Amino acid sequence: MIRFFNWLFPHPFLTLLMAVVWILLQNEFSWGMAVFGVILGVIIPRLTANWWPDRPQGFRIVKMIGYVLIVLWDIIIANIEVAWIILTRRNKNLRSVWITIPLDLRSPEAITILAGTITLTPGTVSADMSNTGHHLLVHALDAKDPDAVRDDIKSRYEARLKEIFV
Incomplete structure (x- = not known):
């Protein structure tokens, strides 16, 4: 069956x-x-x-629903933050940075969802992936601490995607 x-x-x-x-x-x-x-x-x-010969063997739909809800919440918050930056600072004193994120994910589907999530969230965009597929290059519009942005992406998104794609 x-x-x-x-x-x-x-x-x-x-x-x-x-x-x-x-x-x-x-x-x-x-x-x-x-x-x-x-x-x-x-x-x-x-x-x-x-x-599609290398499709993921396991996929947890319930965890994916939770992930989608978190991403939607983050998109709403990021929209407010970016609007506040635009309205108050008018591009003055922006701390725009490029961040390299080492990936623990190996599934192309999971990496694609991670890159899409980063790009969907206003203020960040995934720009490139290393040839080996082990690092993602992300641009952040305004980041006080680039390491904190990297750690947030890894803990908030990548860790959940590792649980979703078994």
């Missing part, structure tokens, strides 16, 4: 994501479009499974 499930849903998260995106693209909910979104979410990953 588990073997059939893994065959049918080679990328369960991608299946769920595609179904949700399809429903959102319709601009109004209908059960028919929801079912069609699920069908697309099953068929497309199944047809492209051969090109």
